[in-house]
Amino acid sequence: MSRLSRIFALVVVLAAAASAQWLSYPTPGLPRTADHKPNLAAPTPKTADGKPDFTGVWLPDSGAHYRDLSMDFPGGAPALPWAKQISEKRDADNHKDDPLALCLPPGVPRVETHGGHMFKIVQTPREVVILYETSANDVFREVFTDGRPLPEITQPSWKGYSIGKWEGDTLVVDTKGFNSKGWLDTYKAHPQTEMLHVTERFRRLNVGKLEIGVTIDDPGAYSKPWTATLPIHLVPDTEIMETVCEDSEGMLHQVGK
Amino acid sequence: MKKLALMLAFGAIAAVAPLSAHHSFAAEYDMNKPLNVTGTVTKVDWLNPHAHIYIDVKDASGKVANWEFEMQAPNQLIRSGFTRTTVKPGDVITIEGYAAKDGSNLGNAVNITLPDGRKIKGRNPDA
Numbered sequence: 326m327s328r329l330s331r332i333f334a335l336v337v338v339l340a341a342a343a344s345a346q347w348l349s350y351p352t353p354g355l356p357r358t359a360d361h362k363p364n365l366a367a368p369t370p371k372t373a374d375g376k377p378d379f380t381g382v383w384l385p386d387s388g389a390h391y392r393d394l395s396m397d398f399p400g401g402a403p404a405l406p407w408a409k410q411i412s413e414k415r416d417a418d419n420h421k422d423d424p425l426a427l428c429l430p431p432g433v434p435r436v437e438t439h440g441g442h443m444f445k446i447v448q449t450p451r452e453v454v455i456l457y458e459t460s461a462n463d464v465f466r467e468v469f470t471d472g473r474p475l476p477e478i479t480q481p482s483w484k485g486y487s488i489g490k491w492e493g494d495t496l497v498v499d500t501k502g503f504n505s506k507g508w509l510d511t512y513k514a515h516p517q518t519e520m521l522h523v524t525e526r527f528r529r530l531n532v533g534k535l536e537i538g539v540t541i542d543d544p545g546a547y548s549k550p551w552t553a554t555l556p557i558h559l560v561p562d563t564e565i566m567e568t569v570c571e572d573s574e575g576m577l578h579q580v581g582k
Numbered sequence: 583m584k585k586l587a588l589m590l591a592f593g594a595i596a597a598v599a600p601l602s603a604h605h606s607f608a609a610e611y612d613m614n615k616p617l618n619v620t621g622t623v624t625k626v627d628w629l630n631p632h633a634h635i636y637i638d639v640k641d642a643s644g645k646v647a648n649w650e651f652e653m654q655a656p657n658q659l660i661r662s663g664f665t666r667t668t669v670k671p672g673d674v675i676t677i678e679g680y681a682a683k684d685g686s687n688l689g690n691a692v693n694i695t696l697p698d699g700r701k702i703k704g705r706n707p708d709a
Binding site for chain 1: 627629630631632634654655657658660661665
């Protein structure tokens with residue numbers, strides 16, 4: 326190693342040592358350019374078993390789908406009359422009952438559409454784990470890729486139950502078992518029912534870009550399935566942070582108590 | 583009329599998209615009541631999902647009122663270089679934002695000008 330390289334490496338190590346809460350720590354194994362910057366255009370990394378590797382810290386490109394998940398779908402979400410009314414009522418009430426405003430979970434896929442809120446994908450051969458900061462309390466999801474089927478649902482939940490299967494380079498995640506309390510998005514306040522089935526197609530286009538193709542299939546609230554494409558980018562050289570809802574007084578304040 | 587009227591400088595707050603974050607900004611704050619206040623920090627509550635800054639603001643008659651401003655989450659603040667010790671009681675800062683609908687001494691911080699002149703976002707404009 327040349328003297329200059331050694332000095333540079335030392336500087337990088339020292340800089341890393343001084344980082345607050347891993348906010349600035351070189352991600353191991355990330356392809357880099359000659360000047361040691363992350364090479365975000367490099368080809369998609371692969372795991373030992375030849376699959377695209379989704380491991381990394383990710384951030385939505387914008388909060389657009391968090392505001393309106395149906396923005397890509399012609400005509401908007403095909404909501405049944407009761408669902409349309411619910412959305413309108415939520416808006417008229419200034420969204421005061423948004424569960425996320427009450428420190429409850431954001432639901433799926435809202436958990437991964439919130440601008441400014443990162444998540445980390447950790448890929449292993451038999452399951453993919455996703456750790457989300459969210460704006461409330463940190464949330465995890467497990468996507469089982471070991472071939473098991475979706476279970477019989479006796480306990481509806483905020484994040485549902487997920488399995489994943491590979492279709493070429495796309496990881497197709499199926500999730501069912503949702504409760505009816507989650508909101509699919511924020512401004513439009515699209516509702517969901519326990520019939521909700523979310524499909525997420527994860528594609529890592531290169532080192533720096535992730536795309537999730539979402540299908541919302543909830544016959545209890547929508548007359549047909551509808552779709553969205555979520556553009557997401559890698560946040561290199563940092564880690565996600567803990568989030569815990571501690572501002573309970575502020576929350577009460579916000580809902581007019 | 584509230585002391586607030588004497589203190590308001592309807593400075594230009596850059597046009598912001600509705601600031602609904604995980605809850606509706608609209609539920610609590612009024613886009614038609616912009617604020618631009620300078621005051622002395624009395625307290626910083628470093629809480630998720632909203633940090634809060636309290637400042638003493640003097641009105642034209644010299645009377646001091648304590649104002650509370652809601653900000654974005656600590657994780658986002660720290661990533662933009664604002665840590666829990668960046669602002670301390672006694673610091674003089676300027677906050678641009680919007681007042682609460684209920685007329686109380688509560689606001690939502692859009693931009694904060696720190697004692698060293700740096701300007702940071704109180705809210706994530708993309709949340």
